Structure formats: structure tokens, C-alpha cells
Amino acid sequence: MKKLKLFAVLVPLLWLAACSSTPNKGMNEGDVAVEDLSAQTSGVNGQGNADGSEYGSETQVVVGEDGYQGNELNDPSNPLSNRVVYFEYDSANVRQEDQATLQAHAAYLAKHPNVTVRLEGHTDERGSREYNLALGERRALSIRQILMLQGADISQFQVTSFGEERPAVDGSDESAWAQNRRVEIVYLGR
Amino acid sequence: MFTRWLKTVALLMFFVPWPAHALLTIEITGGSEAALPIAVVPFGNEGFAPPEDISSIISNDLKSSGRFAPLKQSELISQPHEGQQVNFADWRLLRSEGLLIGKVSSQDGENYQVQFQLYDVYKSQQLVGKRYNVPASGMRNLAHQIADIVYETLTGEKGVFSTRLAFVTEIKNADGSKRYALQISDADGASPRTVLQSRQPIMSPSWAPDGDRLAYVTFENAKSEIFVQELSTGKRQSVASFRGLNSAPAWSPDGKKLAVTLSKNGNPEIYVLELSTGKLSRVTHNSQAIDTEAVWMPNGREILFTSDRGGRPQIYKVNADGGRAERVTFEGNYNASADISPDGRMMTMVHGVNGKFHIAVQDLETGAVQVLTETRADESPSFAPNGRMILYATEQKGRGVLAAVSVDGRIKQRLGESGSAVREPAWSPFKK
Numbered sequence: 001m002k003k004l005k006l007f008a009v010l011v012p013l014l015w016l017a018a019c020s021s022t023p024n025k026g027m028n029e030g031d032v033a034v035e036d037l038s039a040q041t042s043g044v045n046g047q048g049n050a051d052g053s054e055y056g057s058e059t060q061v062v063v064g065e066d067g068y069q070g071n072e073l074n075d076p077s078n079p080l081s082n083r084v085v086y087f088e089y090d091s092a093n094v095r096q097e098d099q100a101t102l103q104a105h106a107a108y109l110a111k112h113p114n115v116t117v118r119l120e121g122h123t124d125e126r127g128s129r130e131y132n133l134a135l136g137e138r139r140a141l142s143i144r145q146i147l148m149l150q151g152a153d154i155s156q157f158q159v160t161s162f163g164e165e166r167p168a169v170d171g172s173d174e175s176a177w178a179q180n181r182r183v184e185i186v187y188l189g190r
Numbered sequence: 191m192f193t194r195w196l197k198t199v200a201l202l203m204f205f206v207p208w209p210a211h212a213l214l215t216i217e218i219t220g221g222s223e224a225a226l227p228i229a230v231v232p233f234g235n236e237g238f239a240p241p242e243d244i245s246s247i248i249s250n251d252l253k254s255s256g257r258f259a260p261l262k263q264s265e266l267i268s269q270p271h272e273g274q275q276v277n278f279a280d281w282r283l284l285r286s287e288g289l290l291i292g293k294v295s296s297q298d299g300e301n302y303q304v305q306f307q308l309y310d311v312y313k314s315q316q317l318v319g320k321r322y323n324v325p326a327s328g329m330r331n332l333a334h335q336i337a338d339i340v341y342e343t344l345t346g347e348k349g350v351f352s353t354r355l356a357f358v359t360e361i362k363n364a365d366g367s368k369r370y371a372l373q374i375s376d377a378d379g380a381s382p383r384t385v386l387q388s389r390q391p392i393m394s395p396s397w398a399p400d401g402d403r404l405a406y407v408t409f410e411n412a413k414s415e416i417f418v419q420e421l422s423t424g425k426r427q428s429v430a431s432f433r434g435l436n437s438a439p440a441w442s443p444d445g446k447k448l449a450v451t452l453s454k455n456g457n458p459e460i461y462v463l464e465l466s467t468g469k470l471s472r473v474t475h476n477s478q479a480i481d482t483e484a485v486w487m488p489n490g491r492e493i494l495f496t497s498d499r500g501g502r503p504q505i506y507k508v509n510a511d512g513g514r515a516e517r518v519t520f521e522g523n524y525n526a527s528a529d530i531s532p533d534g535r536m537m538t539m540v541h542g543v544n545g546k547f548h549i550a551v552q553d554l555e556t557g558a559v560q561v562l563t564e565t566r567a568d569e570s571p572s573f574a575p576n577g578r579m580i581l582y583a584t585e586q587k588g589r590g591v592l593a594a595v596s597v598d599g600r601i602k603q604r605l606g607e608s609g610s611a612v613r614e615p616a617w618s619p620f621k622k
Contacts, residue, residue, distance in 0.1 A: 165391035
């Protein structure tokens with residue numbers, strides 16, 4: 001089954017790769033199709049999904065097996081429903097208005113030591129991409145630090161940076177940039 | 191100026207069989223009087239017609255360098271294809287210093303014989319002449335090779351027309367999701383072909399000195415990871431997937447090592463990875479700062495990198511085996527993404543001024559900085575292997591495009607690809 005799915009992904013990719021290039025002009029570079037593995041990490045009950053959902057765009061919390069129901073997390077009036085923290089330009093400092101959100105997440109994580117979250121750091125598009133990749137990590141680590149100081153355990157975190165590569169909003173103005181300088185808190189279940 | 195530019199575009203559309211998704215436009219700003227007039231006569235044809243218009247490709251290559259001013263076809267006084275048909279007095283009247291003529295013939299439409307002769311018009315002398323047998327599929331490459339020979343014969347420097355560009359494209363699907371491709375094209379943007387596709391971002395392509403391997407960063411395993419891919423075989427291998435960041439690969443001049451950025455010990459630092467053994471040695475030690483974007487000096491002993499250890503990103507230099515880093519950039523509060531000219535004398539970088547990001551060059555001897563671009567979102571500068579031009583990414587109407595500028599800022603080119611956003615260009619080394 002798994003193999004079949006992989007095949008189903010690879011064949012169209014190879015076909016696309018072949019179509020998107022003009023006839024070979026004497027170069028022999030080989031095309032490589034990448035199997036997208038990221039979706040497997042988002043399968044909450046251990047089920048990989050080869051043609052899967054977009055990584056990093058999960059907003060739904062899926063219910064795990066050991067009793068934590070997503071009531072609190074899914075209640076829109078609960079600060080836990082707020083999963084994104086924003087930053088100033090070239091800064092990893094947490095803003096005052098986000099403290100309550102982070103306190104709520106820290107308390108939740110402390111109360112549910114089996115729950116893990118992925119902290120995804122992002123930046124706006126300005127400046128060097130590589131520097132921004134590092135800045136995204138710095139932001140995610142800064143959030144982890146605060147959540148740990150308030151009772152969460154280091155084992156409950158995955159930290160990933162996408163730098164400026166996965167903007168929440170396309171655009172090149174201050175409003176888009178402000179929405180893109182962020183850390184997303186993604187509950188992974190379990 | 192503008193009408194001349196329009197005419198150029200019209201000429202290109204008419205004569206050059208561009209693939210629908212590649213177009214190079216050239217604007218030459220500043221004194222183009224330095225450009226050498228040259229007559230590139232349309233090549234003659236016997237038997238089957240060639241699949242590419244060789245003389246147009248050559249002419250366009252020469253023009254794009256900014257160092258040549260090919261005569262317009264309407265100005266050509268006659269159309270010789272062989273030496274005995276050339277009347278030098280005619281060409282002197284046109285004040286054309288160089289004259290290129292040639293011929294393409296084929297009996298079967300598959301294999302072609304191509305010959306060319308380059309003349310010094312004032313000396314009435316042949317400078318170089320060659321004959322080739324080439325399959326139809328090799329015609330465009332041959333045209334670039336001939337342009338390289340003409341360029342080198344008349345300027346004394348190597349041409350870069352048969353080198354290649356690597357870059358990343360992003361295409362938005364109808365459902366809003368995105369797909370990414372690592373592509374390689376000719377130096378003029380023609381014949382783009384995909385060497386890697388992913389639904390996750392691809393970053394930081396870097397050419398090995400052998401011109402057959404690319405290192406790059408992908409997120410296909412849900413985090414940044416460095417791969418090396420061999421272009422001739424398509425074989426690829428993950429070379430760094432430590433916890434934390436795995437990014438910014440840069441080849442050592444001998445092609446045996448990669449300088450990389452890793453945060454496996456908690457903070458982004460520069461490491462050198464020996465590819466044959468996997469041995470890692472740490473180069474920078476600054477636990478508060480972001481250290482990234484290493485690039486090797488051509489001597490292979492020193493590394494330049496970006497660091498915010500002084501508060502804002504600036505460029506520093508350090509020995510490849512570690513030691514104390516010394517700051518290199520002092521002008522402006524944002525300098526990043528350095529690349530070094532092949533002779534090691536010039537550095538290009540992203541130079542931030544008042545929230546705008548331009549491409550600049552800095553003379554590494556004198557420290558003098560010259561800002562080369564006026565656009566506000568310029569990034570990822572990459573030297574041509576002859577050190578004459580700098581390729582970079584910029585934005586046009588909110589979409590990523592590639593552009594190039596000469597080291598003196600006089601010549602500007604723009605390279606567009608419709609339908610996808612293009613970024614992170616890397617200019618290949620010379621073919622080995």
C-alpha cells in the first residue's frame with residue numbers, strides 16, 4: 001500500500017519534471033523527484049499520509065488516545081486557541097500582549113506532560129534568507145524558553161525554522177510583514 | 191534609449207527561438223560607448239535548416255555582456271558566409287572592428303556542420319576560425335561556445351556564455367499551496383530544466399567547483415537539511431541533518447569540503463564538513479550570535495560569513511580552521527550574503543540602507559564600497575566565473591525575478607520567467 005502511494009506520487013512528479021524542461025540541449029543532468037515526507041509527521045495516530053496535508057498549516061488539533069480531549073484547545077474563547085505569536089522586525093523578543101497566551105500554553109503543557117508541540121519560527125521576507133532562517137529558529141527558541149520557565153518540559157518541544165520561506169501572507173508591505181514575523185505553536189497530540 | 195530597447199526586444203522575439211518561459215532583456219545604462227562595434231552576419235545555410243538561429247544567439251550573448259555593440263541586421267552592408275566573399279573596406283566604413291561570419295549545413299536534419307571565421311576588419315586579418323560537427327540538440331550550446339571564443343579573442347578574458355545558472359522557482363497552485371523547483375538554465379536564461387521538485391521550500395543552491403554537483407537545503411523531511419546532488423547522474427545524498435538548522439552550504443575551492451551552518455549545539459555556528467569522511471570541525475564560537483552564510487576565499491584558508499555579534503548583521507572573516515573573527519564591513523547597518531570574486535579582490539553583498547536592500551561591492555584591499563542597484567529587495571548576489579557580472583534576485587511587480595549587474599554598475603540585465611517566482615540564483619563555475 002505504502003509503495004503504491006509512493007509510486008503514485010513519484011510518477012506525476014517525474015512526468016511534471018519532464019514536461020517543465022525544454023528538450024535536452026546536450027546536458028545530462030538527471031531529474032530527481034522528491035517524495036514529500038513531511039506529511040508523515042503530521043499523521044497524529046501514527047498514520048503516514050503520502051499525498052498528505054500541507055506541513056505547517058495544521059490548525060485543527062486532533063484528539064489523541066490518552067484522554068486529552070481538545071475542548072480547552074478548541075474553545076475559541078480560551079487563550080489556548082491563540083496559536084501564533086508575533087514579533088518586531090529582526091527581533092526575537094516576546095511582546096507584552098502575547099504573555100497571557102504563552103502563560104496559558106505553558107500551563108496546559110505542564111498539566112499534560114504527554115502533549116508535544118512543534119514551534120515553527122518564521123520571519124518576514126526582508127534581508128538575507130539564510131540569516132532569516134536562523135532568526136526564525138531564534139524566535140522559536142525564545143518561545144520555548146518562556147514556556148519552559150513556566151513549567152513545560154524540554155521533551156515536549158520540537159523546534160523548526162522556516163525563515164522567510166513559508167509566509168502566512170503574500171505581500172511586500174508592513175501589514176504582510178507583521179503577520180509573517182511569527183512563531184506558530186502546533187499541537188502534535190499523543 | 192527606450193526605443194532602442196524596444197527594438198532590441200522586437201529583434202529578439204523575431205529571430206531568437208526563445209522557449210516560451212524564458213526571456214532576457216538587457217538595459218545598458220551609462221556610457222555604452224565603451225562597447226566594441228562588431229558585425230555578426232547571419233550564418234548561411236545549406237541543406238536542412240538548423241533548429242536554432244546560431245548567429246542571433248551569438249549576437250545576443252555578445253550584446254548582453256555590455257562589451258560589444260553588434261550592428262543591427264539592417265545595417266549589414268552585405269552578408270558574406272565565407273572568407274573570399276568579405277570586402278574589408280565595406281566593413282571599415284561601418285566602423286565595425288570585428289566581423290563574424292559562418293555557415294551551417296546538414297544533409298539529414300540531425301547532424302550539422304558549423305563553421306565560423308572571426309576577422310579583425312582594420313587589419314584585414316582572420317583572428318580565429320573553426321569547424322564543428324554537432325547534433326541538432328547541441329546547437330544552442332555550440333552557439334554559446336562560439337560566443338565565448340569571440341569574447342575571449344577580442345577582450346583577452348574568458349567569456350561566460352556557456353556557463354549555467356542554478357535557481358529556485360516557486361509556483362502557486364490553484365488551491366493556494368506552493369511547489370518548488372531547483373532549476374538550471376543556460377547563462378542567458380534559456381533552456382531551464384528542473385533537477386529537483388518538492389512541495390517544501392528549497393534554498394541556497396551552491397555549485398561545486400567541478401560544475402557537476404550542487405549542494406542545497408530542502409525541507410522535505412520537515413526540517414532544514416543539506417543535500418549534495420550530482421547533476422550528471424541525478425544521484426543525491428543528505429550530508430547534514432543534525433538537530434536544528436542545517437543550512438548555507440558553501441564549497442571549498444578544492445571541492446572536498448562544505449562550510450555549513452549548524453545549530454546542533456544550540457546556536458547557529460559555522461562548521462566545515464569534510465565530505466569524504468563526514469568529519470565536522472567547528473569554525474565559529476559565539477553562543478549569542480547568529481553566524482551563517484559562509485563563503486570561502488579562493489585561497490581556501492579563510493572564510494567570510496554573516497554574523498549579528500555586533501548587534502546587526504555584518505560580514506566577518508575567520509580562518510577556516512577557527513580562531514578570532516575580524517569584521518570586514520563597516521558601511522551601513524546591514525551587510526549579508528557575501529560572495530567573492532574569483533580573483534579574491536572583490537566582495538559582493540546585500541547592503542541594507544534604511545530598510546532597503548541593494549547589491550553592493552566592496553574592494554577587499556581598500557574597503558571602498560559601491561552600491562550597484564537601486565531596487566529595494568535585492569538579495570543572493572553571485573559572481574560570474576569571470577568576475578565581470580553579478581547575478582542576483584530582485585522583485586518586479588511583487589514577483590521574484592533574476593537580474594544581473596556588472597561589477598562597475600554600468601550594465602544591467604533582467605531575466606524573467608513567467609508563471610513562477612524565481613530566486614536564489616547561483617552562477618556556475620567554468621566548465622571543466
